[in-house]
Amino acid sequence: MNITHVRLLTVPVSDLDAAKDFYTGKLGFDVVMDQQNGPVRWLQLAPKGAETSVVLASHTPAAPGSLQGLILETSALDADCEALRQAGTDVDGPQDLPWGRQAVISDPDGNGIVLAER
Numbered sequence: 001m002n003i004t005h006v007r008l009l010t011v012p013v014s015d016l017d018a019a020k021d022f023y024t025g026k027l028g029f030d031v032v033m034d035q036q037n038g039p040v041r042w043l044q045l046a047p048k049g050a051e052t053s054v055v056l057a058s059h060t061p062a063a064p065g066s067l068q069g070l071i072l073e074t075s076a077l078d079a080d081c082e083a084l085r086q087a088g089t090d091v092d093g094p095q096d097l098p099w100g101r102q103a104v105i106s107d108p109d110g111n112g113i114v115l116a117e118r
Contacts, residue, residue: 012062018108019056065110077117
């Protein structure tokens with residue numbers, strides 16, 4: 001096998017613009033591509049400098065909000081949690097766990113996101 005990394009992860013959402021606002025405005029992701037092709041819109045976002053990106057998809061068999069456990073690593077968990085709270089996002093944590101510290105948030109559709117710090 002010659003697999004080198006995860007390239008894309010699909011996040012099922014109901015409203016592409018609301019999800020884009022959350023991932024770019026609150027999580028600081030960059031837009032990699034936002035392109036309309038007929039009825040389908042390709043909306044790809046990524047953390048700054050990351051190889052792996054997410055595709056926000058409203059035309060997918062997965063139900064919006066069904067993705068749980070997307071883990072995003074941060075180097076400043078407490079500061080990120082505070083910034084998210086200030087921006088109106090509910091944050092559960094941070095918690096100290098045997099494998100590190102983490103907090104849990106949800107996007108507008110209820111997709112579960114874990115912010116993790118080693």
